Amino acid sequence: MHMLMIVVVIAIAWCVRSLENIPQTTNHRICWVSRWQRSLFLFLFPPLLLFSNAIALLCMGSQDMMGTWHTGKFSYVFALCYLLTSILFGIYLAYKGWISVQSARNNPQIQLADQKIRLLTTGALFAGQIGFWQPELVISQGLIKSLSAEQLETVLAHEQGHHYYRDTFWFFWLGWVRKFTAWLPNTNILWQELVDLRELRADAYATSQVDPLLLAESLLLVASNPPVTSDMCCAAVNSYGVQRLEQRIEALLSPQETLETKQKLHYPAWNQFLFALLPLIIVFFHR
Incomplete structure (x- = not known):
């Protein structure tokens, strides 16, 4: 019976x-709220269902009965291995994130526009929040030298958006989910969609403080530089590809959507995930 549950x-x-039609569009007129909530649900529901099922199997043990069906050791060991593997993935990613944080803290701290930042001694154009719940802003010397004061202000505003939404913290956990569910279909497509919307949300936050045209200009200036570190513990202004950049520029230049609409990228209602907890109910029918 346990194998049937698995x-x-x-x-x-x-x-x-796989059956859902994952939107692979960069059309800025599509509702950001719907894209965010739908993509996050499709990304999180399957792993939550798998997790609750594995926990239920562990709770039921390997030598009992469920109704009139016998249970076996194989399903118990399978569930245990699945949970241990996912935990090991989390530990590994946390260690990599900790290394990135320590590397950022090795850089000198300076004051820039009333903000404390870590100065990265490189000519590359980089600005990003590095860390978990309380990330630190890291900016390269190359970026400071290449951008005007007004352009640098737009970059700081964008990074403030990432800090406001705690993007480094939440995307660490989303990155963990991505790692141990890479075998499921559309994992990378949904991940890229969520990263796109994360950047659009930070852009929208920034445009409440700075000129969107100036922000678009700053994005173009740093577009050729690849991200310095992982998306899972870093939210950088240049963490995008060409297609993602085009989408962000289009959103910044378009008057079709109001700022208020773009900023309402809330997480989906948690009652949508209750069905993923159904395997835990089966525990009560176990003896």
Whole structure:
């Protein structure tokens, strides 16, 4: 019976990810709220279902009965290995994030526009929040020298948006989910969609303080520089590809959507995820 639970849950998780038509569009007129909530639900629901099923199997043990069906050791060991593997992935990613934080803290701290920042001694154009719940702003010497004071202000405003929404913290956990569910369909597509919307949200936050045209100009200036570190513990102004940059520029230059609409990128209602906890109910029918 436990093996049947595993097969059914994996099938449901696979179908949720594969049968849905994942939007691969850069059309700025599509509602940001709908894109964010839909993509986050499709990204998180399958792993949450798999997790709750594995926990339920561990709670039920390996030598009992569920109704009239016998249970076996294989499903118990399978669930235990799945949970341990995902935990090990989390520890590994946390260690990599800690290394990035320590590397950032090795740089000198200076005052820039009433903000404390870490100065990265490189000619590359880089600005990003590095850390977890309380990230530090890291800016390269190359960026300070290449941008005007007004352009630098737009970059700082964008990074303030990442700090306001705690993007480094939440995307660390989303990156962990991405790591141990890479075998599910559309994982990378949904990840890129969420990163796109994260950047659009930070841009929208910045445009409440600075000129959007100036921000678009700053983005173009740093577009040729690749991200310095991982998206999972870093939210950098230049963490995008060409297609993502085009989408951001289009959104900044377009008057079609109001700022208020763009900023309402809230997380989906948690009651949508209650169905993922159904395997835990089965524990009560176990003896």
